[in-house]
Structures are given as C-alpha cells and as structure tokens.
C-alpha cells in the first residue's frame with residue numbers, strides 16, 4: 409500500500425479534456441467541515457463514480473458542483489468550468505445549473521403530464537420551438553420513449569418509480585447540459601430498473617460527462633470509468649475504476665470496497 413500522497417492520488421488517471429475540476433474545495437456546515445481540500449478533475453465524456461462510507465462527504469461535494477449548497481453550506485475553493493471559477497458569487501447559478509444538471513436519489517417529477525414534465529423544463533429555459541421533437545428525443549435518450557409514447561398526456565405520477573426516474577433524467581438532459589450529476593439515482597429502484605439506468609448512462613456519456621454518487625459497489629465497478637474514494641471528508645484515492653477495484657492503493661479503499669466498513 410502506498411503512503412498518503414495527495415499529489416499522486418489527485419493526478420488525473422486518464423488523458424483527454426477535462427469537463428470540470430475542483431481546486432481546494434472545502435465545505436462547511438456551520439463550524440463542521442464536511443469536505444476537505446477536494447481536488448478532482450472530471451474527464452469529458454466519462455462516468456466518474458464517487459464512493460465512500462455514509463457521511464464521507466460525497467453528496468456534499470456533488471451538490472456543491474452546481475451550487476446547490478449555496479444556502480445550506482459554505483463552499484470555499486474553486487470549481488473550474490469552461491475557464492471560469494463557477495464558485496464565485498457573481499456567477500449566475502441558473503446558467504450553471506443549465507450546464508450542470510442534477511438527478512436526485514428519489515424521482516421527483518412535477519405533478520404534470522409526462523409530456524409537460526419535459527416541455528415545461530424546455531420552456532423555462534427559453535425554448536419555444538420544436539418542443540415536440542425535443543420531448544421525443546429526450547425520452548428516447550432516457551430509454552423511456554417506447555414505454556410512454558402512447559400516453560404522453562397521462563400524469564407522470566402514474567409511472568413506476570423506475571420510469572419516473574428515467575423521466576427525471578429525460579427532463580435533466582432535455583435542456584442539453586454538459587455535465588450530469590447523479591446522486592444515488594438508482595438506490596430507490598429495483599434491480600431491473602437500476603440496470604436500465606446503468607445501460608442508458610453508457611449511451612449518455614457519448615454526449616455528457618457524468619458524475620455519480622453510489623453506494624452500490626457493483627454499480628460503480630460496472631458503470632463508471634473512474635472512481636474517487638471519499639474517506640472522512642477527504643478524497644484519498646482517484647483512479648480508473650478497474651484499477652481502483654482490483655488494485656487499491658490505500659488501505660481504507662481496500663477495506664471499503666471489500667465490505668469491511670461503511
């Protein structure tokens with residue numbers, strides 16, 4: 409096992425363009441610090457999994473990336489996106505969230521029709537034309553179209569949990585973000601629905617950069633290209649997923665992935 413060497417562990421494990429990067433990201437809830445000096449780079453068109461025990465700071469970190477912690481926590485450090493530090497106060501958070509979308513743990517469709525869930529998001533983002541086409545494309549990209557094409561005007565709440573989550577993914581991608589943040593998107597779903605979302609993620613990554621928090625080690629191993637391991641608020645290991653799972657460098661990573669804690 410290697411010694412604790414931050415520089416080594418933060419090196420980007422793959423070559424290629426970076427979609428988003430954090431520099432020295434610290435997050436505090438009042439006096440309590442939840443994330444410490446997180447330096448991560450997320451390669452474009454890759455899926456990066458954030459893993460770690462409960463309370464290790466994964467969701468806190470993820471939610472900071474599109475400024476969802478603005479009114480909840482103090483976020484210090486830089487979040488670099490397209491040459492800007494989007495953690496600066498003057499940055500328009502609505503623009504940030506248009507480019508960096510979020511899918512939550514529990515599906516949260518609007519109490520509107522399937523069609524309107526997406527059309528509403530499009531109109532909110534200033535789109536006025538080709539709404540029907542965009543609704544169809546988003547539902548197809550989220551692997552839901554075939555199941556709902558004959559009932560687009562039924563309530564979204566009539567869908568199963570797995571379908572609702574795919575609708576939320578369709579809604580998030582309809583506005584064509586660059587980056588999709590997913591906070592345990594399948595933890596409330598059955599295994600078949602979860603696998604559908606994992607399969608869909610492999611298609612989505614050709615257009616999007618995906619960052620996913622997951623407690624499911626099989627899911628991280630199957631679905632992600634890269635994995636960052638969070639431990640007590642620190643990112644202590646970041647590597648290609650195959651490497652991290654077969655040859656973890658840190659004792660704590662090995663203990664976690666082999667089920668010894670968490």
Ligand SMILES: Nc1ncnc2c1ncn2[C@@H]1O[C@H](COP(=O)(O)OP(=O)(O)OP(=O)(O)O)[C@@H](O)[C@H]1O
Nearest residue numbers: 437442460461462463464465466467468469480623
């Ligand atoms: N809104 C909040 N107010 C105060 N403390 C919080 C808040 N949200 C999270 N925390 C604390 O911050 C720390 C990190 O929590 P976080 O939810 O980011 O961890 P996590 O790794 O995502 O955990 P889990 O896997 O259980 O979701 C924990 O100690 C948690 O109690």
